Amino acid sequence: MSRPRPATAVNAPRPTRRAALATEGTADVIVVGGGIVGCAAAYFLARQGARVTLVERDSLGSHASGFALGGLTPFPGHNKPPEYLAWTREAFRLHATLAEELKNETGVATSFQQRDGLWIALSPQDRDDLCGIISHYRQLGFAVDWLEPQEATAREPLLSPALLGAMVSPETAVVEPYRLVLAVAQAAEKRGVQVRHGEVAGLERQGGRVTGVTLRHGTLSAPRVVLALGPWSEEANGWLGSPIPVGPLKGQILRLRLPGKPLTCYVSWHASYAATKEDGLVWAGSTEEEVGYDEQPTVAARNAILHDLVQMAPALAEAQLVRQTACLRPLSADGLPVLGPVPGIEGLVVATGGGRRGILLGPLLGRVAAELVQGRTPSMPLGPFLPARFAHGVQPTPRSAWEWNA
Numbered sequence: 001m002s003r004p005r006p007a008t009a010v011n012a013p014r015p016t017r018r019a020a021l022a023t024e025g026t027a028d029v030i031v032v033g034g035g036i037v038g039c040a041a042a043y044f045l046a047r048q049g050a051r052v053t054l055v056e057r058d059s060l061g062s063h064a065s066g067f068a069l070g071g072l073t074p075f076p077g078h079n080k081p082p083e084y085l086a087w088t089r090e091a092f093r094l095h096a097t098l099a100e101e102l103k104n105e106t107g108v109a110t111s112f113q114q115r116d117g118l119w120i121a122l123s124p125q126d127r128d129d130l131c132g133i134i135s136h137y138r139q140l141g142f143a144v145d146w147l148e149p150q151e152a153t154a155r156e157p158l159l160s161p162a163l164l165g166a167m168v169s170p171e172t173a174v175v176e177p178y179r180l181v182l183a184v185a186q187a188a189e190k191r192g193v194q195v196r197h198g199e200v201a202g203l204e205r206q207g208g209r210v211t212g213v214t215l216r217h218g219t220l221s222a223p224r225v226v227l228a229l230g231p232w233s234e235e236a237n238g239w240l241g242s243p244i245p246v247g248p249l250k251g252q253i254l255r256l257r258l259p260g261k262p263l264t265c266y267v268s269w270h271a272s273y274a275a276t277k278e279d280g281l282v283w284a285g286s287t288e289e290e291v292g293y294d295e296q297p298t299v300a301a302r303n304a305i306l307h308d309l310v311q312m313a314p315a316l317a318e319a320q321l322v323r324q325t326a327c328l329r330p331l332s333a334d335g336l337p338v339l340g341p342v343p344g345i346e347g348l349v350v351a352t353g354g355g356r357r358g359i360l361l362g363p364l365l366g367r368v369a370a371e372l373v374q375g376r377t378p379s380m381p382l383g384p385f386l387p388a389r390f391a392h393g394v395q396p397t398p399r400s401a402w403e404w405n406a
């Protein structure tokens with residue numbers, strides 16, 4: 001995967017007086033990781049008036065946060081604790097608010113756009129599953145409906161003639177993840193956040209308190225640290241002395257040019273999806289590959305994605321492949337985000353584990369990490385997300401075929 005981008009946000013604004021003050025050793029908070037979670041944590045900390053240094057070893061948004069599809073729904077999925085529903089709802093609302101605020105602050109559009117989501121049934125089993133999901137989500141107060149095949153193809157003419165119907169919801173949106181990261185980073189820089197290139201290799205500590213981070217060359221001091229390392233979170237296990245079981249789940253996306261009309265809806269089938277994005281291309285995904293830190297696109301993934309895409313919309317067999325990308329989701333051992341302090345280390349907060357919903361959850365994870373590291377009362381429930389839950393092993397959560405997309 002390419003990493004072409006600079007370590008500072010594009011069009012960085014002129015440094016303010018506050019920015020000039022936040023030189024090495026004078027930050028209130030160091031945030032490690034320049035994905036959506038780290039950038040959002042830095043941004044919300046700066047909104048609270050903190051002096052922040054953000055450290056990234058590659059480039060901002062150069063991993064999953066810059067290459068994800070950017071599909072957003074407030075649905076909680078299955079087998080999740082009730083707190084997760086509060087998070088997905090608030091995370092969805094926050095994207096809508098941020099789209100306005102970031103446009104005003106930076107001029108960068110995150111392109112948050114609500115559009116109908118269609119979850120299609122291609123077999124009687126799919127239809128039964130989706131009917132069950134509809135009744136569950138209605139009980140939770142979501143606007144979901146069943147469409148007969150002709151109603152679904154009226155909304156999305158490219159859908160397969162083998163369609164048995166679809167679940168539809170207007171509570172679906174897409175965003176441009178790379179622009180979202182840049183907008184958040186640029187707004188953070190405008191508020192004085194210093195973006196610094198560097199690889200963090202450990203924590204500086206005095207007694208039970210964090211006092212900064214160890215870089216490959218040198219140290220940075222601050223009384224508070226947020227670790228937003230995404231799928232590399234397990235690298236910190238040795239620094240923390242406690243397990244943070246969050247590792248990489250590789251996913252790949254194809255970008256295709258299709259002559260004629262775009263897809264108007266966000267279409268899903270099991271774990272696969274397709275949507276026409278702002279670049280006019282159909283983005284189709286994805287895979288779930290447990291292959292460590294490999295970020296190379298593969299032919300096998302391309303074939304698997306195309307196979308599902310053609311099941312959903314046969315006309316897409318004619319589309320021309322323009323680009324294939326691969327990147328890594330930060331997936332925790334129980335599938336839930338990991339957010340909060342680490343027992344025995346004062347001043348430190350870990351924020352990671354967004355999994356397949358990390359663009360949805362990222363800004364909110366960043367906001368609540370900012371609250372926690374400043375000692376404020378968190379605005380969201382944390383119970384099932386606290387890192388301390390891993391101290392006594394993990395119970396993996398059972399997943400359904402529609403787990404991540406519906």
Ligand SMILES: Cc1cc2nc3c(=O)[nH]c(=O)nc-3n(C[C@H](O)[C@H](O)[C@H](O)COP(=O)(O)OP(=O)(O)OC[C@H]3O[C@@H](n4cnc5c(N)ncnc54)[C@H](O)[C@@H]3O)c2cc1C
Pocket residue numbers: 032033034035036037038055056057058059060061062063064065066067068069070071072198199200201228229230231232249250251252253285286287326327328329330351352353354355356357358359360361362
């Ligand atoms: C194919 C695919 C499609 C996806 N589609 C969606 C979607 O439609 N909707 C959705 O909500 N989510 C989606 N996701 C998930 C989402 O992209 C991720 O969950 C999210 O981007 C994770 O953000 P993050 O900030 O935690 O991690 P990252 O984006 O991985 O950022 C972590 C950063 O930390 C840096 N770092 C790590 N270690 C160090 C260190 N020691 N020192 C300095 N820097 C360090 C890394 O270089 C990296 O830049 C998708 C993911 C994939 C792979």
